[in-house]
Amino acid sequence: xxxxxxxxxxxxxSSLPGIGKKSATRIGFHILRMDPTSxxxxxxxxxxxxxxxxxxxxxxxxxxxxxxxxCLSDRRENGILCVVEQPEDIFFIENTKEYxxxxxxxxxxxxxxxxxxPEQLRIKQLMNRLDSGQINEVLIxxxxxxxxxxxxxxxxxxxxxxxxKITRIAHGITIGxxxxxxxxxxxxxxxKSRLTL
Amino acid sequence: xxxxxxxxxxxxxSSLPGIGKKSATRIGFHILRMDPTSxxxxxxxxxxxxxxxxxxxxxxxxxxxxxxxxCLSDRRENGILCVVEQPEDIFFIENTKEYxxxxxxxxxxxxxxxxxxPEQLRIKQLMNRLDSGQINEVLIxxxxxxxxxxxxxxxxxxxxxxxxKITRIAHGITIGxxxxxxxxxxxxxxxKSRLTL
Numbered sequence: 379x380x381x382x383x384x385x386x387x388x389x390x391x392s393s394l395p396g397i398g399k400k401s402a403t404r405i406g407f408h409i410l411r412m413d414p415t416s417x418x419x420x421x422x423x424x425x426x427x428x429x430x431x432x433x434x435x436x437x438x439x440x441x442x443x444x445x446x447x448x449c450l451s452d453r454r455e456n457g458i459l460c461v462v463e464q465p466e467d468i469f470f471i472e473n474t475k476e477y478x479x480x481x482x483x484x485x486x487x488x489x490x491x492x493x494x495x496p497e498q499l500r501i502k503q504l505m506n507r508l509d510s511g512q513i514n515e516v517l518i519x520x521x522x523x524x525x526x527x528x529x530x531x532x533x534x535x536x537x538x539x540x541x542x543k544i545t546r547i548a549h550g551i552t553i554g555x556x557x558x559x560x561x562x563x564x565x566x567x568x569x570k571s572r573l574t575l
Numbered sequence: 576x577x578x579x580x581x582x583x584x585x586x587x588x589s590s591l592p593g594i595g596k597k598s599a600t601r602i603g604f605h606i607l608r609m610d611p612t613s614x615x616x617x618x619x620x621x622x623x624x625x626x627x628x629x630x631x632x633x634x635x636x637x638x639x640x641x642x643x644x645x646c647l648s649d650r651r652e653n654g655i656l657c658v659v660e661q662p663e664d665i666f667f668i669e670n671t672k673e674y675x676x677x678x679x680x681x682x683x684x685x686x687x688x689x690x691x692x693p694e695q696l697r698i699k700q701l702m703n704r705l706d707s708g709q710i711n712e713v714l715i716x717x718x719x720x721x722x723x724x725x726x727x728x729x730x731x732x733x734x735x736x737x738x739x740k741i742t743r744i745a746h747g748i749t750i751g752x753x754x755x756x757x758x759x760x761x762x763x764x765x766x767k768s769r770l771t772l
Binding site: 381383384386387389390393395396397401404405406408410417420421424425426427430431433441442465559 | 584586604
């Protein structure tokens, strides 16, 4: 059981977010019990997704093409940009069906302790998009955490001189929690009742 | 985000035991963020383990060879056989360092509701091993659940005529729980204070 191959298998799974050693062991045995055909199609699905999926050159969201379908869509509002920390946040907001504008992913939040400042985030790309003059509202949907708040207030400061309305989702999100774990109704309400900063 | 490739990726992970849709989504994005080299070695490790690992022809435990190192070892007691439901249970018992005999994996437990009777388990193989006459104790370490208890009492009935001592780990295991989630000390104590049936 201390077999090095099995250790490597467990290690592969315990390196994934949210999976401890016991869960990794269970998953490892599940993999070993799979018949070779199911296993191969399991591996193939993951490899194919990894090969085909990428992040949008414009907004940073998930896509199979250089520019994602939300950025290319002419059925979405062009004047409003929702700023999120992670590409998966787009997924959670789309799920609420309360937002029809476009997105911008920062790839993180400002966190001095972790050495993450504005330069490490996709803020320059955001400013370039705002410079185009087509955007009249920026909806900040960073997480209601220390880092998310710091990012929101930084963005608010740098965008303010540009004569663009700045809003932030506000209602219903538990303080200290993350966007990912809000249910879609709470998150939808938070978008509806956003406050002007 | 409703991208079919991404859905397939999430599906691959949510099909694993103990992983729900939200965890699968987080893992999916983790995979997409991995650099291609790390991803390839992650995939390679899993594929290599799946190819090299198999179940022992003798005891049913995890091994890279036809017969596992525990079955082949001459430093382990040959007269005692510990019967477990799953190959991973060997791992948990080895971890206690309280047992030095050999093992026999049933690959499940008797469960009439799921259509699992003695014929679906590796009980015939167990009886063949007992017929060799070398075994003087069978330590039943099935889980303390309805199915595990049913299996233990079935085994006790069929082994009794053979003049073999039958014991069962007893102390400290939470009723209704599973071997997997016992800590190693409780499980070790349970092995030490086993009761003759």
